[in-house]
Amino acid sequence: MTDEDDGELMLRYARGDLRAFETLYGRHRSSLYRYLTRHTRDPEMANDLFQEVWSKVVASRSRYEPRAKFGTYLYRIAHNCFIDHCRRASSRSDRAKVSAEDFDLENALHAPAADLPDARAEHAQTLARYRAALASLPNEQRDTFLLYEESGLTLEEIGKVTGVSMETAKSRLRYALTKLRNAMETPRQSAVTHVAALEEPGA
């Protein structure tokens, strides 16, 4: 299925074809949910925003015109919903500023390392670091990174969704990647240093 097919599905749904909407929903539900979950870092809030986004898609079906990709249309709605959510609950934004250590601790509480094999424990730790690094990014950079990762939009389309130029979106993405790499490498380096320190006394 191509993006043009997404637009056609949306038009069919606007004409009353529920099957078309189910197909469209099944195609975008996972990526949109991941985008919202990583963006908000709050599953409940992600659920609310996910439902709100699809409700807006349903409500605006008669005004939809397939002038651009359906993904651009869908993620623009999601982006605006997230912005509105940030404005409505500014107090919750403080909660979003959790540190990487808190994020790791939270994940450690949910997944006891003693019950996991070593590989799975390592993966879990890596994932926790990734989430923590993602959470430490500024909203604009995280938004751009997640849009590129999850929606599959181009930089130009991301610029349209976020209301900036393509160069700005590209710059944000570059900063986001650099910060993520630094955040992911630091624990590994500290672990290596820790292992070397451990090996030295025994040597």
Added chain:
Amino acid sequence: MSGPEQDQELEDFLARRSPVYQRLSERDHAEPPPELDRLVAATAREAIDKQTRVPIFRSSRWALPVALAATVVLSLAVVLNLGRNVLTHNDAAAPVTAMKSEQAMEPRDTTRPRESAPVVTADMAVASSTPAAAPSPSSEAPVPVLEAESAGANSATRRIANDALVAANPAALRRQSIPANAERDDAIRGAVPTQDDAASVNATAAGNADDQTSSGRIRDEPQPPVLSASTRGTAPPVAPSAESAPTARDGSAPALTDEARRANPQAWLREIEQLRAAGKAAEAAREMAAFREAFPEHPRSAVATPPVK
């Protein structure tokens, strides 16, 4: 922070050649819960159901209140207009009733027969009174004053006078157009009585038949005697024709036709008198017999007896 390393990293990421983030993204696999899927599906289905229930002709939001307001306004206007029409009808009917009652209450003054309204159309009255109506200086000349005897004639005379005044001063037309029209309507209304008043008007006109025939009569002519009610019935209440024109006193006027005689018994009597005066006794007697045959109830005193020779 925009060194070649970062640029290469960005290019790899944009080209989806960065396995690290791809792997992380795959590991951070998150799916919406089934409850959320059901909620979204229910929302979409409900929207479609509502859409199918929408009627084909979909009115605007303002249509209903505007329609209600228009209905209320129109209903009020119709009700008020109906009430006003009823009041106007009552007001219009009241003067007519009052006039009828006044006519019924007012005793018929036989000494002033000239004020009664004859059955004469306004046009005829105008035609007969035109020479006297013009307010010209020549009106003071010793021209025989023609009587505008009926109310219709008076109104018609007034109208002619108004027209002459308006012709002299056009500004007066604008100022007095409405009262003049009202008076003209009154004149026509007075000159042409309604069907309800036809009997009384006809009786009055019959009683003043002599006046009708003498719309151009000279004023110093003696007053005719009052006819009885039965005589009034025999006399048709119509306007005098050209044949019943005023008769000259010298008797040189042509003889009246039978129709004119029956229409104007006084003129017939005058003709008989003239015949007697001319020494035509036999012819006068014959005419007298015909007169009595035509007007058997005519008072004897009104009929001049032939001089005893």
